[in-house]
Amino acid sequence: MSIPVQNARQCLIWDHEHETMPRPNLEKLQLERLQKTVERCYTKVPLYKEKMDALGVKPDDINRLKDVNKLPFTTKNDLRDNYPFKMFAEPLDKVVRLHASSGTTGKPVVVGYTVNDINTWAELMARVYTSGGVTNVDIVHNSYGYGLFTGGMGAHYGAERVGAVVIPVSGGLSKRQVMLWQDFGATVLMSTPSYALVLAEQAKEMGVNPLRDLKLKVGFFGAEPWTMEMKREIEAKLNLEAFDIYGLTEMMGPGVSSECPYHDGLHIAEDHFLVETVDPDTGESLPLGQLGEMVLTSLTKEAFPVLRYRTRDRTIIDTEVCSCGRTTARMKRITGRTDDMLIIRGVNVFPSQIESVILTIKGLEPQYVIVVDRGSNYMDDLEVLVECTEKLHAQGDEALEKVKERLGADLHQVLGINARIKVVAPKTLERSEGKAKRVVDLRDFNN
Ligand SMILES: [Zn+2]
Structure with missing residues (x-):
């Protein structure tokens, strides 16, 4: 220790x-460890052998740190397809713990x-x-x-x-x-x-x-x-x-x-x-x-x-x-995943952009839900539901309307598209005990 x-x-x-x-010392250590890891993957995980053979790469080809880009990528789908244990490089008698990702669709990733x-x-x-x-x-x-x-x-x-x-x-x-x-x-x-x-x-x-x-x-x-x-x-x-x-x-x-x-x-x-x-x-x-x-x-x-x-x-x-x-x-801190990005009416929108705007406006709470839907006219519809503070709520409709207009205008400025805004009463949106669900995308892309 x-x-x-x-x-x-x-x-x-x-x-x-x-x-x-x-x-320089760190990079030397990284190269030694990378070489060992590649050897382990190639000899013990069939998917990596298959992928490396397809690219014509052998563990011996990794001689510098830069050579990492000769290696194949691993995607979440690779991990899902090999559910539950096929990506393990050790037999289960050497494994002492399992964890899994929260699979929202289909099988989770098991590690x-x-x-x-x-x-x-x-x-x-x-x-x-x-x-x-x-x-x-x-x-x-x-x-x-x-x-x-x-x-x-x-x-x-x-x-x-x-x-x-x-x-x-x-x-x-x-x-x-x-x-x-x-x-x-x-x-x-x-x-x-x-x-x-x-x-x-x-x-x-x-x-x-x-x-x-x-x-x-x-x-x-x-x-x-x-x-x-x-x-x-x-x-x-x-x-x-x-x-x-x-x-x-x-x-x-x-x-x-x-x-x-x-x-x-x-x-x-x-x-x-x-x-x-x-x-x-x-x-x-x-x-x-x-x-x-x-x-x-x-x-x-x-x-x-x-x-x-x-x-x-x-x-x-x-x-x-x-x-x-x-x-x-x-x-740099992560404010969004490439697959968090919503494309709304052809415009790239990150939920973090919407959160940033909400939190700059006095009278609003950091409790919000973004709803995207597609109407019968095939137009995407963006709706932002956000809670107001107790204080603003007590001030009545006129004050609420002002804040609503301000949020709409600021979002338009940042995103370049219009959003429908609903300012809701304090503590009306669902709270989460873990990861919050901020985005509800109701569009059906299979049709
Ligand atoms: Zn530091």
């Missing part, structure tokens, strides 16, 4: 050796972990906690869902690794969660951003003032895209510092990358994941620093190694050394 080292600027670092490694994989995951989550200043004196309130979803267990093991007290609450029963915050004196909150807002709302309803009654100081939020405006809202409502964390079941779960106290991008655990960006349409490699779809290759995973996974998340990678002392590359 590592001992956190504090640098001159008071930033705690869990694994000083790997998180601050000079880039496996060896003892070493679980250990690596705990280490990487320990890095996340430490970068937010969490140590063994902290009390971690974990509202991420426990179960097949990776959020709960990932957050749990990392908290134990740093020696903190972890409270495995999971999602739901919001009133009880707020009570436990007070009674146990939680200092750290782990939850999805949308659920953090639900809890903030619950606290307010119970007359709990975070500044006076709670000890929360930091929170680590992820598992769904959220905007900077939403982040500020959470910080203000819960009186804590919010850190953005990123991960995906296909690569491990949470812990792939996270923010440091400088909040200037998320540090990627590059000694465990090789990052590239590609053109989302052509799959062509882009130079780092250019906006593209992030592609990840696992470098140390045993049970479920993955080559060039198409994350569908769009970001920019920055390899400048950060002020916190870490040398690992940073990815």
